[in-house]
Amino acid sequence: MSEKLEAEILEILENDAKTAPEDIAAMTGAAEEEVRAAVDKLENNKVIVKYIAIINREKTNAEEAEALIEVKVVPTRGLGYDDLAERIYKFSEVKSVYLMSGTYDLAVIVHAQSMKQISQFVFEKLAVLDGVSSTVTHFIMRKYKEQGVIFTEKKEAERLVVSP
């Protein structure tokens, strides 16, 4: 299986995870079977971890809230960054956790049904953890672009229907 094909498949699926294997085959010039095998391999090796939908929450009726929380931690022997991160990411409200350079250590993205729930999570679960020295909670007010996709309605560029 060529690495080039794998890279191509990743690029295509990252852009549209619903692209059918037969279409990928046509787009890459590889055989359909070859594409299916490559995708299987990428899935088995956890290179492709999961296929998810990107949702514009402003268009749903559900009550939801999201926040980015800056967390400063004091790592100690036996309780390092990885251990603390694990204790945080296991909470189901937590969507993402990143170790950061700069003025704080962990960026934690939390998703819940309301701001109240998020606040509760912060003061009941997160801030009180051993090793967490401080938190700053930023609620996300509007998303303009997510995973490379722009949410604001875009007018299709006008092109002549037929041109030389």
Added chain:
Amino acid sequence: MNPQDLVSKRVRDVPPSGIRKFFDIASEMKDCISLGVGEPDFDTPWNIREAAIYALESGRTHYTSNHGSTDLRREIQKYLDLRFGLKYDLNQVVVTVGASEALDLAFRAVMDPGDEVLVPSPSYVSYMPGVSFAGGTPVPMKLKESEAFRLTPQSVKNAVTPRTKAIVVPFPNNPTGAIMTREDYEKIAPLIIEHDLLVITDEVYCELTYGHEHCSIASLPGMQRRTIVINGFSKAFAMTGFRLGYAAGPKELIDAMVKIHQYSMLCASVFSQDAGVEALRYEYSHGFAQVKKMVAEYDRRRKLMYSSLNDMGLTCFEPLGAFYIFPNISRTGLDAETFCKRLLFEKKVAVVPGSAFGDGMENYIRCSYASSLENLKEALKRIKSFIEELK
């Protein structure tokens, strides 16, 4: 006085564009998917648009030198050297309003009545009329599908006469998607030198090649001094509406072109020129990443079109450049015009008849794949059902 009689014979004698007819019908039609578009579907990258906005904000709204801004000519000079090994002085470059103006200037700068210009057939719709408007006589060189629509020594020999002054070399090609490799050029270069021809090469699709690096004919030994290289920003940077192109060549010829340009156009729009500087500088500093990404996307669509069209029985040779594919429709028993009209009315898919690009191309249609994958897939589905209903 009848205004009709005022139109010059030169203009009257040039037939109207074969594309125009289709445009008029297709643009009236709702839910029509167009594979008839000769420009990228990508938006101009934001950094380029932002540079144009900044140029306007900072009052860059005056004329530049007739040759074009020094900054832009420096970047073009660097580009031609970096990409194709072509070295030019700054005064050997003129910035124009699209590659189209550069072509027009080249024809007008060299044509005298009776001069003949060899033009590949099929090719872009403007070459033949451009030569005629300039007072020259265009002479078609018939290209063949069996030769992958490349220029061959025989196609040149068949058309050259003692009155031939120049040859138009447009690769990667619109409408066929054909390219020319260095080896292909090596075969025709001796003929060009033997007949002492000027080469006018339109390389506007040079960044859009698949699996082959573009070769400029000017980079062959002895060719640069007899070649006007024409290029532009429209296709590589999705900047069609900016109208920005250029020509590079022997100083005497560029001087002649600038003479016409200064009395007609003066200069290309200055904020477009600033945008062009950004386009090239950004690509140098990012290893042409933005262009490569676009090319990779076109390449996927190209493969999809190529395999799907062949599968449904519209055989086509494999295009290796630009964003067109040129299927042979002879198996359908329809001529190109009928095929295109029926496809448009019955399935609402617009493609362009090959006959718009040259005589004897009634067995071909041009499909552009400068359209989203979604559109292409739907269009292919409709073409397939159209063909099946013909059987």
